[in-house]
Amino acid sequence: MDHFQFQPWFPTGIKHIIAAGASNYVAVVDEHTVLKFPIVSPQEDGVYSEKGRAYRKNAGERAVIGLEIEEKILNTLGHHPRIIQLRQQYLRDIDPDTSLEQRLKWASQAAEGLAYIHSKNVLHCDISVGNLLLDTDLNIKLSDFQGRLQHPDGTVFIDGGAAESTMSSMPRLDRNYCDYKTDIFALGTAIYQMMKGHPPFTDLDPVDDEDEIQRRFKDGELPALGDNWGDDVIWKCWAGGYESATEVVRDLQK
Structure with missing residues (x-):
């Protein structure tokens, strides 16, 4: 066998x-x-x-x-409306007819959840649409908490070894390194998929073309973004322009 x-x-x-x-x-x-x-x-x-x-x-x-x-x-983490009480519906299965208003609501809720766990010194280390679940009212719940729990000074005392997929991974020398900005970068990819209905770089395979995906992100060769709602937030997440997920929430709720 x-x-x-x-x-x-x-x-x-x-x-x-x-x-x-x-x-x-x-x-x-x-x-x-x-x-x-x-x-x-x-x-x-x-x-x-x-x-x-x-x-x-x-x-x-x-x-x-x-x-x-x-x-x-x-x-x-304790109780929070953006943290899992799980249901069998994953956000990766987005109906193409989902309204812009609903997509923006999900993006904002995902950012709220990330801001909350960061406030508790938790790094998720694997934010993706596959780890964003929906409850019976179609509200976001973050799931799959096998990242890192830190002391307030930033030292890690619980490490679950989680890591992002290639499409969600901020280019860096050590793929195992995780901080607030790498989580926010991954959030940018999740928001992109919510808004566009597909992952970035649809011409590339996430496994076979891992090096090319990382090169494009590193060199700023990003998927086409225009003046659509959320595009500026996605770009800023990928560019490392946010210091906190709270700033992402603020921009999405403008």
Whole structure:
């Protein structure tokens, strides 16, 4: 059996799986709740080589550690209207007929959520439309908190190892480095996708063309932006022109 291949498993009570990441599945429990659980079943009985068993054991342990870190970060954040109480609808599935008003509302809510977690010394490190969920009233909820929790002086004391995808990653020497501006850069990509209905650089593959995507961002060869609502905010997020997510909220609500 291929030890790099993972087959979905179904803990008691879930209805269906709606997403899969590197370490975890996300599945619907009911109208108001989803369950995030490791991709490796604790009762896995596949026939694997010694190397395969070690790999899958490590993958399962990493998933559990990540979930524990996410729980600690969420406990630190407490209740906020822009932080998850999950539902099975992802913002990546944007209806092309969605109004401009609704798109701008989502952009503003995403920025509000980011501003809030930053006020609690949390770095998300993986802002994307895939981690922006909608509740039953179509309001944004930030999810997937496996980033970093910092002391007020900026030293990191919990690090979940999260990192952005290529389309959301601010060009920098160390891809593992994360701060407020890298989060805001990623927010710019999320807002772009909300407003345009597709990711930037549709002519490039996010995996095969990673170096070219990073080069374009670094050299300022950005997707066409004009005078449409939100375009100036997207550009400023990508250009590193914001010092805080609160400034993004302010500009979106002008």
